[in-house]
């Protein structure tokens with residue numbers, strides 16, 4: 001009788017405690033060769049912790065790990081890598097100052113003193129060709145967008161010939177086409193007998209790619225299920241413990257006056273390139289203005305310029321009709337512009353400081369946190385923090401510990417709590433539900449809609465088309481620093497149409513394509529009367545005037 | 557098949573290690589020092605006993621240790637402030653000299669025969685001069701991203717030589733028999749000394765400033781801004797904290813405190829400006845700040861211990877008739893061990909038998 005093939009990974013009774021929190025409580029988890037096993041669970045359920053145990057970053061307090069039937073104890077990540085485990089972390093860890101190819105070989109054992117750069121670059125190109133993961137091996141990592149960095153992180157694991165690949169929320173920053181190609185990569189690896197652990201909060205993806213699904217809740221495993229025959233609703237319910245609904249929000253009928261306008265804005269990127277090439281748009285109160293685009297097409301620079309974090313080459317940003325010049329971030333803040341940056345650990349939060357300090361980060365100089373001219377009242381800050389943590393359901397081991405210890409989703413919740421808590425007039429939100437579980441996503445979307453209905457101007461920048469289509473009252477697509485078009489009727493467009501626009505196809509061609517395919521003509525006014533095309537200043541003005549009424553022409 | 561050394565960053569530092577490592581380091585250094593002393597033909601035990609007795613054995617020793625702890629604390633605070641912001645001011649020595657120079661100028665050109673007025677004048681001049689010296693480097697850093705480590709280091713040489721220019725040249729006391737020093741200051745331009753020792757008014761300010769810095773870091777907006785910039789400059793920008801303003805301000809305050817300590821050292825001890833009046837307090841202060849983990853209150857304790865090390869060394873020189881250089885080697889050994897031990901707190905070092913390309917290692 002042939003011996004049964006042992007699973008690639010068998011984790012048995014894994015327990016991991018942090019300062020009183022049981023992040024993993026006697027969890028059994030296995031991965032077989034040639035399967036995708038998904039871990040599903042709310043923010044803070046313990047998914048990343050379990051995988052960090054697997055890849056040798058954390059020592060478990062209990063339980064054991066078998067790799068291909070052999071008992072192993074990983075003392076360090078190196079041991080795990082040597083055993084064939086490759087992990088792409090939720091907050092992946094690359095060295096920003098070094099190039100892509102250097103990052104690939106960093107930490108590899110048995111490196112020759114002189115690195116055979118050519119060979120390495122060639123191998124990277126081979127792998128990236130084979131798995132359709134485009135990157136420039138010679139670019140320094142700090143110049144790459146988060147999406148590109150993630151591709152590097154995946155490549156890095158593949159470069160090390162991992163037998164078991166752990167992907168902790170890999171799709172959060174990819175557009176549909178990229179997600180499809182990632183799935184193709186995953187399927188290819190599965191076909192080659194690899195074992196893949198997949199973590200995602202997007203249930204459609206989970207169902208599309210998984211063979212088996214394990215659900216964690218509050219550190220405990222609820223169960224493992226075959227992916228066939230499970231529905232989204234069922235999964236959500238098992239995860240959260242209650243039913244979750246989210247349907248598209250009704251669009252607003254009455255838009256308010258222009259709150260923030262951008263006029264012919266040209267902004268340089270980190271590499272000195274022109275990242276934003278003459279963008280004009282305007283955010284109105286009581287609307288959600290969506291901006292779709294593939295990461296690295298200028299949306300980051302645009303947003304930073306819109307909140308004073310980045311100077312512009314030419315053009316201007318106007319808040320309530322007032323030109324901001326190159327005003328400081330605080331000037332924008334004082335006028336009620338909130339900003340939820342994409343890069344939460346790098347920009348939005350201070351990982352080594354505690355929750356209190358992070359909560360007052362953008363308001364410590366104001367009442368009630370300021371006591372007199374010089375001091376900060378930490379008691380008031382603590383009270384405020386306690387309330388926010390409760391209201392936004394941030395799960396934390398304590399208010400006094402560095403927020404580094406919080407789970408990814410909880411970091412995001414914390415940042416949102418801070419930015420939304422004092423009724424901002426405008427909210428620039430980049431990927432606000434990145435990494436949030438279904439329940440929290442629902443919660444955040446509701447908060448954004450609530451802010452809109454209260455009268456805030458919301459600028460929603462995302463790569464998640466489902467989200468953009470569900471929330472936006474108007475939608476623009478950005479490609480290579482130019483606005484491809486602005487539509488007043490986003491729901492008329494399909495995700496495929498948007499994907500094409502994001503990839504650089506012009507709106508006209510997309511419309512023609514629809515006609516040729518014989519799709520139904522788009523209902524309602526597709527083109528926003530205020531649609532601006534880059535470089536066409538006269539047309540912009542004309543279009544703006546044509547809209548008339550509420551429009552104070554900011555630059556007239 | 558050979559032994560391979562692997563180092564990796566610790567995920568967490570266990571508490572026992574945080575205590576054990578520095579203690580072990582000092583023990584190790586003392587043992588290495590014992591070998592050195594034995595080679596010099598001195599009984600190590602007797603030498604260490606002499607050091608201990610000289611620095612902490614009687615009131616005189618303790619008072620001398622306190623005297624040395626004063627400039628170490630003040631300059632250490634100055635350094636710690638800038639380090640908190642991740643601005644590496646290693647120019648405390650130069651700022652200290654500039655402070656003393658400016659205070660000496662105040663005595664020379666604006667003397668008023670009233671201790672209080674004179675103290676304010678000297679302190680103001682010293683703080684202004686030291687502060688400007690620091691702020692200059694801070695401005696270069698913030699405005700043009702000029703590396704502050706290099707500028708502050710270079711400014712040290714300029715400051716030390718500027719003092720030399722005056723004490724060898726125009727300000728030299730004709731009655732000094734050729735020694736490079738100014739004339740003795742009048743009584744009103746000296747800081748009072750207490751307890752029948754050389755402990756002077758500076759000690760009061762060392763404590764006050766340490767407590768003040770503690771309050772600034774803990775409770776004030778400015779202290780918070782400085783810490784945020786140090787912890788995450790991008791988040792600081794996002795919070796609307798002005799880097800340029802803070803870099804200049806932090807370097808000014810840092811330089812001012814260092815300058816003030818130079819003034820205290822001069823007016824509290826020597827009572828005149830002289831060549832090389834600081835034996836590198838500004839540099840030792842960097843070690844003090846670092847060992848105290850930039851904590852102002854802990855800094856006082858560390859300054860006291862390092863002060864004791866310096867005084868103990870002096871005793872050794874006198875009692876054991878050891879050359880100054882051998883004492884400096886001993887002191888260097890201890891500091892080297894303690895600082896080097898930091899490495900073992902952040903990194904774990906393992907020796908493993910290397911079996912190339914075989915992932916078979918199981919335990």
Ligand SMILES: Nc1ncnc2c1ncn2[C@@H]1O[C@H](COP(=O)(O)OP(=O)(O)OP(=O)(O)O)[C@@H](O)[C@H]1O
Nearest residue numbers: 018023043044045046047048049405406407408409
């Ligand atoms: N280093 C740490 N120190 C203390 N607590 C920690 C640490 N890492 C994680 N935790 C806690 O353990 C719990 C599980 O965190 P984990 O990161 O595994 O969650 P997750 O399931 O990956 O969530 P998310 O979907 O938000 O990424 C959380 O309550 C978190 O605060």
Ligand SMILES: [Mg+2]
Nearest residue numbers: 048090407408
């Ligand atoms: Mg996680």
